[in-house]
Amino acid sequence: MIDVKTAFLLWVIQANTLAILLLAIWLHGREQKHFLWFGLGFLLHASGLGLVALRDQIPDAISIQVANAVSLLGFSLWAKGLAALDHRPAPRLVWLPPLVWIVGILVPVVRDEFALRVSLYHVGASIGFAMLAMIAARARFSSGRYRIFLIATWGSQACAGLAYAIFVLLQRPLSFADNIFGVWMGTIAVIGFITSVIILAKITMDRSQEQLQTLVRTDPLTGALNRRGFAEAYQGLVESSPLDALGVLIFDLDHFKQINDRHGHSIGDRVLQEFADVCRSLLPQRAVFARTGGEEFAAVLAISEPRDAALFAETVRLALADRTIPTGQEMISVTTSVGISVSPRHRADLEQLLSEADIALYTAKAQGRNRTSLRSGDRTVTVPPVREDSPQEEVDRQADRQVAILKRISAVAHKLDD
Numbered sequence: 001m002i003d004v005k006t007a008f009l010l011w012v013i014q015a016n017t018l019a020i021l022l023l024a025i026w027l028h029g030r031e032q033k034h035f036l037w038f039g040l041g042f043l044l045h046a047s048g049l050g051l052v053a054l055r056d057q058i059p060d061a062i063s064i065q066v067a068n069a070v071s072l073l074g075f076s077l078w079a080k081g082l083a084a085l086d087h088r089p090a091p092r093l094v095w096l097p098p099l100v101w102i103v104g105i106l107v108p109v110v111r112d113e114f115a116l117r118v119s120l121y122h123v124g125a126s127i128g129f130a131m132l133a134m135i136a137a138r139a140r141f142s143s144g145r146y147r148i149f150l151i152a153t154w155g156s157q158a159c160a161g162l163a164y165a166i167f168v169l170l171q172r173p174l175s176f177a178d179n180i181f182g183v184w185m186g187t188i189a190v191i192g193f194i195t196s197v198i199i200l201a202k203i204t205m206d207r208s209q210e211q212l213q214t215l216v217r218t219d220p221l222t223g224a225l226n227r228r229g230f231a232e233a234y235q236g237l238v239e240s241s242p243l244d245a246l247g248v249l250i251f252d253l254d255h256f257k258q259i260n261d262r263h264g265h266s267i268g269d270r271v272l273q274e275f276a277d278v279c280r281s282l283l284p285q286r287a288v289f290a291r292t293g294g295e296e297f298a299a300v301l302a303i304s305e306p307r308d309a310a311l312f313a314e315t316v317r318l319a320l321a322d323r324t325i326p327t328g329q330e331m332i333s334v335t336t337s338v339g340i341s342v343s344p345r346h347r348a349d350l351e352q353l354l355s356e357a358d359i360a361l362y363t364a365k366a367q368g369r370n371r372t373s374l375r376s377g378d379r380t381v382t383v384p385p386v387r388e389d390s391p392q393e394e395v396d397r398q399a400d401r402q403v404a405i406l407k408r409i410s411a412v413a414h415k416l417d418d
Helices: 004-028 033-053 060-085 092-105 108-112 114-138 144-171 182-217 227-240 256-263 265-282 306-322 350-366 391-398 401-417
Strands: 245-253 287-291 296-303 324-326 331-333 336-344 372-376 379-383
Touching (some): 060 114, 060 182, 114 144, 144 182, 227 296, 306 372
Antiparallel strands (some): 372 379
16 A cells, blocks of 8 residues: 555645646636636645655645645635636635634644644645535536535535544544554545546536537627527527517617718727617517627517517617717717517517518618517508607607607507507
């Protein structure tokens, strides 16, 4: 059987290798901070154990006091990495494992007796494992099954560490050579580390796969779905919606080319982002939103009747018209034209709905832009109407804007039902 010092050195080599790999991954994607904390945690833990293995070759103050503090600090960084993986701040208790060691080693009787030092270290390590298990229990990353595996692994190691600390206190060994269960405890620790590393690797691989799928399905500029993601999400909405009808809306930003030509593409990009933010902030629960072209966006809504889709379109149109966007030299306003098509959910066809919504959009643009046109069957109704002197427009000028919207939408729904 290998001696304790050799076991320490083997673990140091493996942990340092893993630390280098994790830090290299972080360097290629610095937004993934959990790789940084995990890598630094393994680096410190391995460095601490490496200093312990050099006992009798370096001063005791370094191979004992400093070494074990550095090793336990690794638990703190692992805890920060686990919290970062869950996109949460780490609890303040993360610094407890090295703190327990530092406070305990200041007591002369503990500092001078091997058994008390070993027991103190394993109490600190047990606290570290319990802390990791607690963070995993509160986390939301990955599936519940993987989190349960982590909790069981770290919980078992915490219990084993406490049991070993008690055993050492009772047996009072004078050195590692007298510590008959030391190698077995080290073996348990290595098995636990390997198990948790494998589980965490699986979790990060699954997350990377999810992120890749997100990149494939979304528009990088606005964060909205792209055409592929839109088609997939549409199908999911068709299958899951409890409502009887669907409405497809196509938004086209008015005179967008002039904005690009006059203010530059960076301002054009900001306009696209602002519009996407407006739509997402107003999007109802059962809906899908996507960027389907340069300045063209689309949405699918589960609706009870056509006025639901028209209300959303008008709310977005007016909210965008009220918003001003800074260009550095002036504030600009942007408007949108909207085309809507509706269909019963059981016979909805996305391509046909998009085609009919596109016809309605063409009508809205032909009648002056900054309008909503709704198409159902052979009819296309524009809101607001083109005639500025109509009785309806006169009422609109005198009424509150929101009331006016509801009146127009009620008129649209009435015409479509005739």
